[in-house]
Every structure is written in C-alpha cells, then in structure tokens.
Amino acid sequence: MPEQTSERDAGACRLCGERPLRMFSAELLECACCGVLTSVEQPRDARAHYSKNFYTEKDAQRFRFGLEWPVRFFRWVRFRRLMRWGPYRRVLDVGTDRGWFLRCFQNRGAEVFGTQLSESAARVTSRRLGREIFLGELPDARFPEAGMDLVCLYNVLEHVREPRVYLREIGRILRPGGLLAIEVPNARCLTARLFGRHWLGWDLPNHIYHFNPASLRALLERHGFTVLAESHWSVEFGPFHILQTILNALGFSRNQLYHWIQREELHDGPRASAVSQITMLLLAFMLAVPCGLLSLLLSSCGQGEVFRFCCRNKG
Numbered sequence: 401m402p403e404q405t406s407e408r409d410a411g412a413c414r415l416c417g418e419r420p421l422r423m424f425s426a427e428l429l430e431c432a433c434c435g436v437l438t439s440v441e442q443p444r445d446a447r448a449h450y451s452k453n454f455y456t457e458k459d460a461q462r463f464r465f466g467l468e469w470p471v472r473f474f475r476w477v478r479f480r481r482l483m484r485w486g487p488y489r490r491v492l493d494v495g496t497d498r499g500w501f502l503r504c505f506q507n508r509g510a511e512v513f514g515t516q517l518s519e520s521a522a523r524v525t526s527r528r529l530g531r532e533i534f535l536g537e538l539p540d541a542r543f544p545e546a547g548m549d550l551v552c553l554y555n556v557l558e559h560v561r562e563p564r565v566y567l568r569e570i571g572r573i574l575r576p577g578g579l580l581a582i583e584v585p586n587a588r589c590l591t592a593r594l595f596g597r598h599w600l601g602w603d604l605p606n607h608i609y610h611f612n613p614a615s616l617r618a619l620l621e622r623h624g625f626t627v628l629a630e631s632h633w634s635v636e637f638g639p640f641h642i643l644q645t646i647l648n649a650l651g652f653s654r655n656q657l658y659h660w661i662q663r664e665e666l667h668d669g670p671r672a673s674a675v676s677q678i679t680m681l682l683l684a685f686m687l688a689v690p691c692g693l694l695s696l697l698l699s700s701c702g703q704g705e706v707f708r709f710c711c712r713n714k715g
C-alpha cells in the first residue's frame with residue numbers, strides 16, 4: 401500500500417529546502433520557491449513496487465503485441481542521439497530497463513554499468529550484458545569516484561525519493577567534464593495544464609516529483625551541472641501521452657489503452673467491458689495521427705510531454 405504523507409508532515413521541499421509546501425491539487429503539493437510538484441501518496445517499498453508492477457516475473461516483459469520491438473528501437477535512437485557527444489569508455493545507466501540501451505554502448509567497446517530496482521529486469525539485463533547489474537538504489541552501489549564518462553537517467557528522477565542524494569552521487573562518480581543525460585515528464589506542458597488530472601504523465605503514485613524545464617535546470621545547476629542542450633521531441637512518449645490523456649478525459653477507465661498494451665499479469669485492476677474496449681480502440685485509431693502531429697507541434701514550441709537535458713559535470 402502507498403504511504404500517506406499529510407500536508408502538515410510533508411515539511412520542507414526536498415529539492416530546495418523551502419517551506420511550506422502548498423496544496424496544488426488533492427494529489428499534489430507545490431513548492432512556491434522551485435516550482436516542483438510532489439505527490440502526496442508515495443510507494444513505501446520501491447523495490448517491491450517496481451518488481452511487481454513494471455516487469456513480468458519470469459522474463460521481464462512489459463508489453464503485448466510485439467511492442468517490445470519498437471521499445472528496443474527507441475533505445476537505439478536514444479543511443480544514437482548521445483553518440484554525438486561521445487565516444488565514451490565507461491557508461492552507467494540508472495534504471496537499465498532490459499539492457500538494450502547499454503548493449504548499444506557495449507557493442508561500441510564501452511564498459512557498461514547499471515542499476516535496477518526490479519529483480520526480474522536486473523536478472524534479464526545481467527544475462528544480456530554478461531555482467532552483473534546492481535539491484536538497488538544508485539547511492540548504495542558505491543561506484544568508483546570520477547569513473548564514468550556518461551551517466552544516463554532516463555525517466556528515473558521522478559521516481560526517486562531523494563533526487564538530491566542521486567545528483568550528488570552522480571556528481572561524485574562522473575569524471576569532471578563527463579556527461580549526464582536526463583529525461584523526465586514535463587509537468588508544465590500544455591496538455592498537463594489543459595487536461596489536469598487526466599494527464600498520463602502524473603502516473604501516481606509511481607512518480608514522486610513532477611519537474612518542469614526551469615525547476616530541473618535550477619536543481620542541476622545547484623548540483624554542479626551545466627545544461628548543454630534541451631530537447632522536447634519524443635516519438636516514444638509524445639504521441640502516446642497525448643492520445644492516452646485525451647482518452648482519459650473522454651471518460652474511459654484511467655489509462656485503459658496503456659493497460660491494454662501491457663502484459664496482462666502487470667495489471668490487476670478491473671477489466672473494461674468489450675464494448676468499451678472496442679470503442680476506445682476505434683477512437684485511438686482515429687486519433688493516432690492527429691496526436692502525432694500535435695506532439696510534433698507542441699514539442700517544437702518547448703511544450704513536449706517529456707524533456708531531455710544533456711549536462712556537463714563541472715567537477
């Protein structure tokens with residue numbers, strides 16, 4: 401069960417130290433200083449939570465209908481984007497997914513390292529890479545000081561209970577001048593503001609913190625990083641986020657399309673009726689292309705569903 405945190409004992413913002421946090425909605429607290437939103441409900445045991453809800457126990461799969469293949473392609477795209485700043489000798493991926501991303505670096509001769517909270521994903525990734533993936537939180541892994549050329553933190557920081565501890569640890573293990581690549585959902589994008597609680601990117605209670613480009617940039621700069629590049633375009637997340645958000649707002653059960661593509665054992669909520677599923681799928685089919693175009697337009701205006709920073713460790 402998620403741990404309930406009341407407004408009174410939420411205390412100071414864990415990212416900038418300001419107080420008090422104020423209610424933003426029934427589910428979120430806002431820091432008036434740095435603008436970060438914090439979820440009221442938070443998972444108590446992160447490792448158990450991610451082991452049970454994110455990957456199947458047996459083979460660490462997430463999606464049905466062959467959708468693991470596009471995910472694999474997106475990890476290659478992620479790798480290609482980073483190679484313009486490379487090459488890298490040592491690469492750490494925090495939250496390794498199934499290891500396809502690290503495999504790309506390994507194929508280029510890099511020594512790769514990873515951390516993972518899900519036991520099945522850690523097992524599958526360790527087998528795929530032929531080396532042990534650390535099962536647990538990044539600060540507990542105790543990687544050598546200044547040993548990494550690149551640290552990747554894709555869609556992780558919003559899940560982390562103590563982001564400052566993570567960023568301090570990354571500053572320690574990244575060599576001076578090394579690169580941090582980071583991606584998070586954009587909690588101040590137009591669709592989040594327009595659709596409110598229907599927005600897919602809140603993903604409560606999995607996401608503890610909800611960043612926007614200004615708040616994350618300020619946090620990174622306080623921890624000794626210089627942002628070199630900012631990007632909002634994501635084929636993986638942009639169109640799907642918008643489509644699922646619109647379906648949520650139309651009254652289908654929350655994240656029904658997402659649950660439909662997920663492996664069945666990962667979703668233990670109530671099942672939608674056949675009529676509701678067919679209606680949703682027809683609508684999703686009709687809205688897919690408009691959502692793709694809308695995502696392209698919004699991300700080109702700095703309103704992407706997610707945003708990425710490429711940062712240099714000042715050391």
Ligand SMILES: [Zn+2]
Pocket residue numbers: 413414415416417418431432433434435436
């Ligand atoms: Zn704050």
